[in-house]
Amino acid sequence: MSHNLELQRTRRKFLRMLAASPVLARSHLLSNSIANLLASGDVPEKGFLGWIENLQQQGSDVITSPDQALDVMDFEPLAKKVVPVAHWGYLETGVDDDATVRANHEGYSHIQIRSRRLIDVTNIDMSTTLFGIKWSSPILLSPIGAQKAFHSDGEVAVAKAARTKGNLMLLSGAATTSIEDAIGARGATVWQQLYPTNDWNVTRGIVKRAEAAGSQAVALTVDLQDGSNRETLFRAQRVDKRECSACHQGTYTGFARGRTGTIAAPAASGFAGFAARKPMFDGLDVSKVTNLYPANVNLDFVKRLRDAVTGKLLLKGIVTLEDAQLAVEHGVDGLIVSNHGGRGEETLRPTIESLPEVVKGASGRVPVIVDGGVRRGTDIFKALALGATAVGIGRPHCWGLGAFGQAGVEAVVEILHRELRTIMRQAGTTSIDKITRNYVVTHAG
Numbered sequence: 001m002s003h004n005l006e007l008q009r010t011r012r013k014f015l016r017m018l019a020a021s022p023v024l025a026r027s028h029l030l031s032n033s034i035a036n037l038l039a040s041g042d043v044p045e046k047g048f049l050g051w052i053e054n055l056q057q058q059g060s061d062v063i064t065s066p067d068q069a070l071d072v073m074d075f076e077p078l079a080k081k082v083v084p085v086a087h088w089g090y091l092e093t094g095v096d097d098d099a100t101v102r103a104n105h106e107g108y109s110h111i112q113i114r115s116r117r118l119i120d121v122t123n124i125d126m127s128t129t130l131f132g133i134k135w136s137s138p139i140l141l142s143p144i145g146a147q148k149a150f151h152s153d154g155e156v157a158v159a160k161a162a163r164t165k166g167n168l169m170l171l172s173g174a175a176t177t178s179i180e181d182a183i184g185a186r187g188a189t190v191w192q193q194l195y196p197t198n199d200w201n202v203t204r205g206i207v208k209r210a211e212a213a214g215s216q217a218v219a220l221t222v223d224l225q226d227g228s229n230r231e232t233l234f235r236a237q238r239v240d241k242r243e244c245s246a247c248h249q250g251t252y253t254g255f256a257r258g259r260t261g262t263i264a265a266p267a268a269s270g271f272a273g274f275a276a277r278k279p280m281f282d283g284l285d286v287s288k289v290t291n292l293y294p295a296n297v298n299l300d301f302v303k304r305l306r307d308a309v310t311g312k313l314l315l316k317g318i319v320t321l322e323d324a325q326l327a328v329e330h331g332v333d334g335l336i337v338s339n340h341g342g343r344g345e346e347t348l349r350p351t352i353e354s355l356p357e358v359v360k361g362a363s364g365r366v367p368v369i370v371d372g373g374v375r376r377g378t379d380i381f382k383a384l385a386l387g388a389t390a391v392g393i394g395r396p397h398c399w400g401l402g403a404f405g406q407a408g409v410e411a412v413v414e415i416l417h418r419e420l421r422t423i424m425r426q427a428g429t430t431s432i433d434k435i436t437r438n439y440v441v442t443h444a445g
């Protein structure tokens with residue numbers, strides 16, 4: 001066989017091997033061009049080397065500065081590279097097959113926008129008022145625990161970005177920054193997210209501390225019942241060989257695999273280790289806390305909390321009309337339609353599909369916020385059209401945080417602001433209140 005023919009065969013063999021490899025799974029461009037090369041019979045040297053160059057470029061197809069990002073998804077690959085594997089697993093995990101994580105996002109693709117024309121859209125006003133405070137847009141930063149797992153500046157970087165961009169931030173009850181520091185960095189109120197815990201004194205202590213610090217609202221999360229099966233996290237923990245104690249005290253027992261294979265109620269000793277890294281538990285006697293999210297949280301708990309909260313009280317994790325009605329009847333001031341970013345139970349039901357029934361249950365009496373799978377300005381537009389007062393962003397702002405710290409979070413918010421402004425202009429809606437049900441079509445009509 002001639003040398004040339006031999007080379008051809010080797011190139012073809014190599015390309016066929018690559019074509020079958022998962023390396024190419026994410027790039028349609030590369031898989032298509034490899035298919036074309038293979039179909040063409042000969043694999044000339046020029047074509048072969050050109051394709052290899054493209055492959056190399058894909059390796060570096062990760063943004064190196066926030067301004068290179070075209071959309072919020074562009075932050076994800078870089079964040080994945082720089083965030084430790086187990087922490088990445090914590091950020092990305094859903095439950096079981098992560099299908100509800102995907103469903104949350106896909107839910108938006110079943111809704112179409114009805115654009116109006118012949119409207120003067122020179123001035124677009126995205127400002128949104130919640131409980132008497134005006135924010136630059138309806139976009140808020142959903143509470144995400146332990147943000148120092150993604151960047152050493154953690155929640156402070158998020159709060160500073162929220163300040164620059166004028167957005168509302170919710171601080172997780174499992175944050176690695178205190179509410180005082182978050183409000184200090186934000187320069188305005190930050191809402192406090194709250195897990196119920198099994199010790200009322202601790203729960204009440206957090207509420208009082210947050211209110212004293214200037215938190216306008218407390219959002220009680222009600223969508224985790226004693227545990228959840230976060231397999232993506234567990235798998236990531238297995239392959240991350242780093243010693244957790246090198247950076248922080250012990251592993252978070254709340255993430256550890258319990259007897260049932262779910263995220264377990266932390267053992268008392270474990271909780272002290274967890275609380276030691278969570279400033280909102282500082283100064284509180286946590287010796288009786290065995291669970292952040294006990295299984296017995298019911299309306300009595302909501303009533304008790306309602307009496308203890310002097311500011312606004314919201315429930316986060318409501319997905320049905322019945323619960324929306326009950327919550328409002330029990331004096332709750334606002335609802336957050338959420339399935340914890342697909343991290344509670346594998347319902348397969350996107351939050352955007354739950355939104356209309358919750359809005360119906362609230363019947364205009366309280367604001368309704370939605371989060372889960374929001375990745376585009378058009379997603380925000382659709383949620384507003386279906387009755388949301390504001391829209392929360394979870395993982396995307398952490399991708400920005402992991403990739404570039406404060407500048408990354410600012411860029412994520414800026415991109416969503418730009419995209420929302422664009423669709424508002426294109427659809428003929430000059431202010432948030434003008435985005436009504438008339439502007440969307442759903443498969444339900």
Ligand SMILES: Cc1cc2nc3c(=O)[nH]c(=O)nc-3n(C[C@H](O)[C@H](O)[C@H](O)COP(=O)(O)O)c2cc1C
Nearest residue numbers: 091142143144145172221340341372373393394395
């Ligand atoms: C890593 C991570 C940590 C979270 N921590 C909390 C939390 O401490 N409290 C809470 O109420 N929700 C928490 N959530 C849920 C978010 O507030 C929000 O509901 C969800 O991320 C929205 O979905 P998205 O990530 O698709 O935008 C967390 C979500 C993620 C991804």
